[in-house]
Structures are given as C-alpha cells and as structure tokens.
Amino acid sequence: MFPEYDVIVVGAGHAGCEAAAAAANMGSKVLLATMNMQTIGQMSCNPAMGGVAKGQIIREIDALGGHSGIISDHTMIQFRMLNRSKGPAMWSPRCQSDRFRFAEKWRLTLEGIQNVDFWQEMVTGLLVKGDQIKGIKTSIGLEIRAKAVVLTNGTFLNGLIHVGEKQFGGGRMGEKAATGITGQLVDIGFENGRMKTGTPPRIDGRTLDYSKMEEQKGDEDPQGFSFTNTPILKKQRSCHITYTNPEVHDLLKTGFDRSPMFNGRIKSLGPRYCPSIEDKINRFADRDRHQMFVEPEGWDTVEIYVNGFSSSLPEEVQYKAIRKVPGFENAKMFRPGYAIEYDYFPPTQLKLSLETKLVHGLFFAGQINGTTGYEEAACQGLMAGINAHLKINDQEPFILQRDEAYIGVLIDDLINKGTEEPYRMFTSRAEFRILLRQDNADERLSPKGKALGLAKEDRIVKLEKKKDQITAITRFLEKTSIEPDQINALLNDVESAPINQKVKLKGVFLRPQVSIDLLQKIDFIADYLNQFDQTAIESASIGLKYEGYINREKDQADKMKRLENIRLADHFDYDGIIALSSEAKEKLKKIRPQTLGQASRISGVSPADISILMVHLGR
Numbered sequence: 001m002f003p004e005y006d007v008i009v010v011g012a013g014h015a016g017c018e019a020a021a022a023a024a025n026m027g028s029k030v031l032l033a034t035m036n037m038q039t040i041g042q043m044s045c046n047p048a049m050g051g052v053a054k055g056q057i058i059r060e061i062d063a064l065g066g067h068s069g070i071i072s073d074h075t076m077i078q079f080r081m082l083n084r085s086k087g088p089a090m091w092s093p094r095c096q097s098d099r100f101r102f103a104e105k106w107r108l109t110l111e112g113i114q115n116v117d118f119w120q121e122m123v124t125g126l127l128v129k130g131d132q133i134k135g136i137k138t139s140i141g142l143e144i145r146a147k148a149v150v151l152t153n154g155t156f157l158n159g160l161i162h163v164g165e166k167q168f169g170g171g172r173m174g175e176k177a178a179t180g181i182t183g184q185l186v187d188i189g190f191e192n193g194r195m196k197t198g199t200p201p202r203i204d205g206r207t208l209d210y211s212k213m214e215e216q217k218g219d220e221d222p223q224g225f226s227f228t229n230t231p232i233l234k235k236q237r238s239c240h241i242t243y244t245n246p247e248v249h250d251l252l253k254t255g256f257d258r259s260p261m262f263n264g265r266i267k268s269l270g271p272r273y274c275p276s277i278e279d280k281i282n283r284f285a286d287r288d289r290h291q292m293f294v295e296p297e298g299w300d301t302v303e304i305y306v307n308g309f310s311s312s313l314p315e316e317v318q319y320k321a322i323r324k325v326p327g328f329e330n331a332k333m334f335r336p337g338y339a340i341e342y343d344y345f346p347p348t349q350l351k352l353s354l355e356t357k358l359v360h361g362l363f364f365a366g367q368i369n370g371t372t373g374y375e376e377a378a379c380q381g382l383m384a385g386i387n388a389h390l391k392i393n394d395q396e397p398f399i400l401q402r403d404e405a406y407i408g409v410l411i412d413d414l415i416n417k418g419t420e421e422p423y424r425m426f427t428s429r430a431e432f433r434i435l436l437r438q439d440n441a442d443e444r445l446s447p448k449g450k451a452l453g454l455a456k457e458d459r460i461v462k463l464e465k466k467k468d469q470i471t472a473i474t475r476f477l478e479k480t481s482i483e484p485d486q487i488n489a490l491l492n493d494v495e496s497a498p499i500n501q502k503v504k505l506k507g508v509f510l511r512p513q514v515s516i517d518l519l520q521k522i523d524f525i526a527d528y529l530n531q532f533d534q535t536a537i538e539s540a541s542i543g544l545k546y547e548g549y550i551n552r553e554k555d556q557a558d559k560m561k562r563l564e565n566i567r568l569a570d571h572f573d574y575d576g577i578i579a580l581s582s583e584a585k586e587k588l589k590k591i592r593p594q595t596l597g598q599a600s601r602i603s604g605v606s607p608a609d610i611s612i613l614m615v616h617l618g619r
Contacts, residue, residue, distance in 0.1 A: 005030060006146065031146065035171075056441065100297075159177035164313055198337060241292070252321045354387060477540075581608075
C-alpha cells in the first residue's frame, strides 16, 4: 500500500509542519502522519507568533527558507515591534494571528508541496532494527517504512488534562492522547520525564465591556516577519489590557484546595516564565493585581484568548473569578482553562543535528525535547527536517553556532545543558545578541538557506540589493558633511550640544540623542534616503551606531570558534584523563561533545577541565 519514504514526520504541529516542508523542499519523499488532518498547524495556545527573542527565531526560520514567517504575514491581524525603547538587540517582532486562517494556510502550503504525502492515524510505535530506524507502526497495524523519522509529538505523548479535580487523557482539549511510543523508547534505553503546560479559558467577546480596558493598537507602520514580498497589513484589530484585583484573587483561592497544582496531582514542572494565575497569586502574594491581555482569535470570530489567566482550577471557580475582572462582569465562557502533563525526553540524548544518539535516523523536535512555544518548536522542526534529509543522503549535518542564530543558541543549550522545565527562548540566553538582531537574519542565514536548496534565488537577489543599499547609506553618512545652521536647531530640540563648524554626518549621528529619524528631518538627507528601502536604512543606522559593540562581539565569537575547531572523537577516553573532575567525566561521557567548544558549555564541566583537555590534546 505504501512505498518506502525518505522521511516520515510524526505530528503536524509547528515543528512537524516545518520538518515536513524542509525535507520535502530539499528533495526527500515525505510522509506527514497526524491524528487529525483538520488540526494541521493548530495554534493550541495563544493566537500569536513572535515576541521577545521568539520574533528573531521566526525571522531566522524565514531567512533559511522555512514557512512560519510567510504564513504569519498572510494571516496576522495585528503587528507590533516590541522593545523599540531599548537597543536594537532587543527589538522583537510580534503578531496577533487569525487562528483559523493560520492553520488553513499551513495545510494549503503543505498540500502544495509535491513531495509531501499525508496519513491520518495515530502512530503507536517505531520500526527499529538494531540501532537503525526503519519506519513507523500505526494504531490499525500498518507498518510504513522510511530511512529517517522525525518525532514532533507536542503534548500528546501520554497527555493528561487537569481541570480542578477532574483529569482525563488527551493531547489537547477534545483530542485523545498518543500512546505506545514512550514505552518503546524507554525499552530501547531512552530516559524520559514529564512536563506541564497550561492554557486559559476562552471567552465570548460579545459579552465583554471594552470601555473598561486599555486599548492596545498595532504599530502605525506595520511590518512583517518574512524577507520576501508578503502582504502588509492595511487594517488591524486591537488587543486590550485589563487587570485582576484582590476580589479576583480571593475567589481563585477558594479553589486552591482542589487545584491539581497544589494538591499533588500534578508533579511535573510548568513553564517558569508563563505561570498559571493561581501560581502567580501564590508566588507573588504581595501583588494586588496581575496584567491580562485580551486577545482576539481572528478577524471574524468572537472568541477571545485571555492571556495571563492560564488556570487548572475547577471550572466554576474560574468562571466566578474572571467575572470580577473589569470588563468581564458579564463574560460567558466557551471553555475553561486547563493544565496538561505530557512525556518528554531530555534533549541531552540528542546530537546537535537533533538526531538521537541511540537510534540512527531518528530525530526529535519540539516539545518532546522539553521546549515550550510555537517558535521554539518550529525552528527545531526546520533543523530536524534539514538534517534528516542530509542524513539519508550521507551529507554532513547542518549545525548553527551560537554566534550565527538564536536557533543555534536554543539547540546548543538543549543538547549541552538539558532542561528540567519547559525551555523558552529569551534574548538574555544569547551572549552575542547584538549580532543576532531581527533586522539582519537574512544577512546571516539566507546564503546558508540557499546552499541547502531552501532559500530561492529571489531571496539572494533581494539580499544583495539590501546590502548594496546599506553600503551606500553608510558611505553617505561617513562622507557627507553638514553645516551648523542646518542641524543646530534639531540638536537643541534633543538637548545635544550644537556644532561650531562643518562636520561629517557620522560624527553627529553617533551621539546618543541623535537618531536616523531626526536626521531625516533635514531636507537634503531625507531626499537622499528616500530612494532606499526602510529596512536598509534601519540596518545601516544600526551598523554605524553600534559598530564598536558589534566588532567586540565578533572578536569574542572568533575566540570561541578556536575551541569549536578542536574536534573530540566520538569514543574519546575521558576516564583515561586522571586530572579531570568526576563530574566532568560523567557529563562528557553522557553528552559526547563533538568539539572542545561544545564541551566548554556543558553544565558541570569547568574551565579547569577544559584546560586539562587542551593539554591532553597537545594544545
């Protein structure tokens, strides 16, 4: 019935969609197996993409030739660039999405890729011979063979949903859990654990009083994620902000004795940076209010996502408490919030390619690796799909370094440090974040995407045009002079010292108070810059303004790369080096780093241990 596939992807969430698309676009024959064809690309939690550090990841996926940025641009209902008041390393694009159109666009995109086939059924096991993957087994007994398999099971592996004292199996509300795979992987020798995440109640927007809330509009000049020519938003839907209060907190506390989080029924850890409302009240008892974001689920639906009110308390407690929130006095609930526990596999059991160490040709991506978030899942799926294709074609794996992409930081953290709680990306996790800005993801990664066969030639043509424009703008600011009478009034407006003689524009621009927008108030500068794209103007101004910081980070990255160039054999005898600490030996033997640089980032391996290894290697 089935041919042998090159790659089978199990699960059609954000990781699975990117994995299937990447492997297929590189030339592999792909089967995407999902329990429900109607939930391909489903936004299981909030209807939004991007955010702090996450927006950078979506831009990186796009630059490499992935699809999440393009699909987000086609289906967004609001766009905001976060952290504009901070330095450019912190600027992060975020969009509010139309949940239904997002999923529809993903399905239609995948159906448009000739190399992707679909199968709707639960995958209950893997075909493994020795240490080699051979395919999958399904719930009705089918065996489908493949050269590589990518598992992107999300929260479905032995998923258990909690609402108050009620608990029932499910991968998400209304869908059954996936069983069988965990037990088989444990029998093979994999370690597994349990994690928890949650979601808030969904509310009927027709029953809310928005006059009691703060309106949060999108940017006046909305952008997008993709470096291709995707449509720009002509109209936007507003979100709103409201707050809990002591009365809300007191009502929620009446259900604490029935909370699965407090009475011991949930033993796994949830995301530290996205706690439930009951967890926030418990941990921050001194706070008399907590912020809630009221987010529409799409253009045409009345359903509202209440960001900041995630809960697994009994549904009647959730209902009573949320009606005490300003604007929610007459709220009707579509469904309560809930918590879900699920199986994951500590990612230290993977190579940097996301291939498992125990079974060749088997890759893990997304929440199965202990991450949380659509963006974190999507980039892992992209990398797993790329590397599955490269693996079966006997090519070297595609690895991104920490100074090349947030994707590289994420995977490096997972493999070398592991995680015992849901891992979420932040700008603070990246030591080279001024190199990894959202505006230059195309410069960093599109040539790599082109070499892989994912980023098409039109991207490179557009990138070269952008680089030429950046060069021209930079040269203009460096070479062009300005007279005191042309700029002193503007300098006075921003409380910057006047100039007394003709100076180069660059000298004035490097002042902290002077922005490119300020310079464009001068006619001859505006006339010159108007011929260029806004993205090129922004990148050129950042490059000049932060040149010293950028060069410093490049120097630091170059120093790190010296360690990355020192290879460690797969079967290196760490026990034979007596001077190594016991903890270092244990961690090094478990993770088996491929380079000295990777070894230096493993928790428990000290700088002294690295020095000892360097001496042993004759360095």
